[in-house]
Amino acid sequence: MGPLAREEAALRGFFFRLLITALGLWAAARIVPGVQIDGWGNLLVAALLLGVVNAVIRPVILILTLPLTVLTLGLFILVVNGISLSVVAWLMPGFTLSGLGSAILGSIIVGLTSWFASTFVGGSGRIERYRRIEVTGRRVD
Numbered sequence: 001m002g003p004l005a006r007e008e009a010a011l012r013g014f015f016f017r018l019l020i021t022a023l024g025l026w027a028a029a030r031i032v033p034g035v036q037i038d039g040w041g042n043l044l045v046a047a048l049l050l051g052v053v054n055a056v057i058r059p060v061i062l063i064l065t066l067p068l069t070v071l072t073l074g075l076f077i078l079v080v081n082g083i084s085l086s087v088v089a090w091l092m093p094g095f096t097l098s099g100l101g102s103a104i105l106g107s108i109i110v111g112l113t114s115w116f117a118s119t120f121v122g123g124s125g126r127i128e129r130y131r132r133i134e135v136t137g138r139r140v141d
Contacts, residue, residue: 016121022047024113031109034102042094050088050110058084081107 022043029037037043061080062069069076082104089097097103 013121017118018044018047018051020114020117020121021050021110023117024110025050025106027113028106028109032102032105034098035106036096038094042092046088046092046095049092050085053084053087057087078104078108081111085110 025037025043025046029035029043037046058080061083062077065076065080069080079100082100085107086097086100086103089095089103097106
């Protein structure tokens with residue numbers, strides 16, 4: 001695989017991840033009452049901004065809140081994810097959240113949607129299918 005093909009695969013993977021995040025934000029806006037996104041353009045920009053916030057700001061917040069996360073057995077990560085979504089809403093004019101509760105619920109929806117959709121998309125952006133393989137004539141004891 002040449003350098004151009006690798007760059008194309010990485011770019012394709014980036015766009016698939018962007019669309020998956022946008023799908024999660026759209027689902028959160030439809031399901032959670034306090035989440036509102038005005039228009040498809042704002043949805044895509046919010047997905048891109050959420051990726052940047054998750055890559056840059058979220059690790060810093062996770063390190064700073066590590067003792068509280070350990071104390072709550074990891075449940076505080078839900079609050080950290082809600083804070084990340086709130087940062088995106090604060091930075092973007094077409095994306096509003098009614099409070100931290102809706103941000104936490106919205107981040108749960110975005111996370112579940114991204115997790116589910118990412119099971120079908122590989123790291124290079126290629127759609128991957130899982131099929132069942134049957135083996136006959138062998139006995140497992």
